[in-house]
Amino acid sequence: MPVSADNLTAKGLRSRAKIVDAAARLVLANGAHGATMEAIQQEAGVSASQLYHYFDNKRDLLAAVIQASTEVVLAxxxxxxxxxxxxxxxxxxxxxxxxxxxxxxxxxxxxxxxxxxxxxxxxxxxxxxxxxxxxxxxxxxxxxxxxxxxxxxxxxxxxxxxxxxxxxxxxxxxxxxxxxxxxxxxxxxxxxxxxxxxxxxxxxxxxxxxx
The missing domain is CATH 1.10.357.10 (Tetracycline Repressor, domain 2)
Known part of the structure; x- marks a missing residue:
């Protein structure tokens, strides 16, 4: 089960944000269907274990991307x-x-x-x-x-x-x-x-x- 963002250290939050940013770039470029977990892992430069440490599956990651992207738009x-x-x-x-x-x-x-x-x-x-x-x-x-x-x-x-x-x-x-x-x-x-x-x-x- 992935670690909740509320329980992450500052380093963990940075690593999680790095994955979310990579996923957002790929979703914008290729659509949600074209942004596979493998492609996101490569784009973020993290291991599979790191990726799944923060996100249980692609759907959970997409939810985080939508929430983060909303904050970017409003900022x-x-x-x-x-x-x-x-x-x-x-x-x-x-x-x-x-x-x-x-x-x-x-x-x-x-x-x-x-x-x-x-x-x-x-x-x-x-x-x-x-x-x-x-x-x-x-x-x-x-x-x-x-x-x-x-x-x-x-x-x-x-x-x-x-x-x-x-x-x-x-x-x-x-x-x-x-x-x-x-x-x-x-x-x-x-x-x-x-x-x-x-x-x-x-x-x-x-x-x-x-x-």
């Missing part, structure tokens, strides 16, 4: 620091630039996991879905801050707008990755940002000059 500085419409545009630019720099060979792991995990494993799907809900919550909080600052109208449905942004991000990533072209991601995010901007307060009409 993105552009997302974490999003407080204004200017920050939203900066996040959009950073996402598109990153996709362009990598040739669209990587993407958000959360949507990739949902695509790869079969319906017969609802617990893993729930983990990925929980990650997407957390991402949506972070964007909702950012938009709520913008609304409180007067950058969005008081009647703006920030949760719905956050759903649009996250869906554009995840869907655009998948299409761009399939086509190896950042244009779909850029178009999807531009449409989502435009939808948010449509909820910005309109300027008050100027009074007509007297006389």
């Amino acid at each position: 993105n500085k552009w997302l974490r620091d999003m407080r204004s419409l200017a920050d939203l545009r900066a996040w959009r630019d950073a996402v598109v630039d990153a996709a362009r720099e990598t040739g669209c060979r990587t993407g958000c792991p959360l949507a990739s996991f949902v695509e790869d995990i079969p319906d017969t494993d609802p617990d893993l799907l729930d983990l990925a879905a929980a990650g997407l809900r957390r991402l949506t919550s972070v964007v909702t909080d950012a938009l709520t801050t913008m609304r409180a600052a007067g950058e969005l109208r008081a009647d703006a449905d920030v949760h719905r707008l956050a759903l649009v942004i996250v869906t554009a991000y995840e869907g655009g990533m998948l299409v761009s990755r399939a086509q190896r072209d950042p244009a779909p991601l850029e178009a999807a995010l531009d449409a989502a940002v435009a939808g948010v901007l449509a909820h910005a307060p309109s300027e008050e009409p100027r009074a007509a000059p007297s006389g």
Whole structure:
């Protein structure tokens, strides 16, 4: 039976994280089915006994990858620091630039996991879905801050707008990755940002000059 992460030493936590990182890279590159335990072992540079010391089987490892990947996505500085419409545009630019720099060979792991995990494993799907809900919550909080600052109208449905942004991000990533072209991601995010901007307060009409 594998050792619980809660009972690991600092060295053990580093070794476990090394395996999880290797698995995440292979899952993003080859899909969950293409990332075998043998391939993960080689990618991580560990022995089979080390691998199974931390993870009972591939499913347990995938669960750890989903949880770790969720934290990586939420730790993105552009997302974490999003407080204004200017920050939203900066996040959009950073996402598109990153996709362009990598040739669209990587993407958000959360949507990739949902695509790869079969319906017969609802617990893993729930983990990925929980990650997407957390991402949506972070964007909702950012938009709520913008609304409180007067950058969005008081009647703006920030949760719905956050759903649009996250869906554009995840869907655009998948299409761009399939086509190896950042244009779909850029178009999807531009449409989502435009939808948010449509909820910005309109300027008050100027009074007509007297006389």
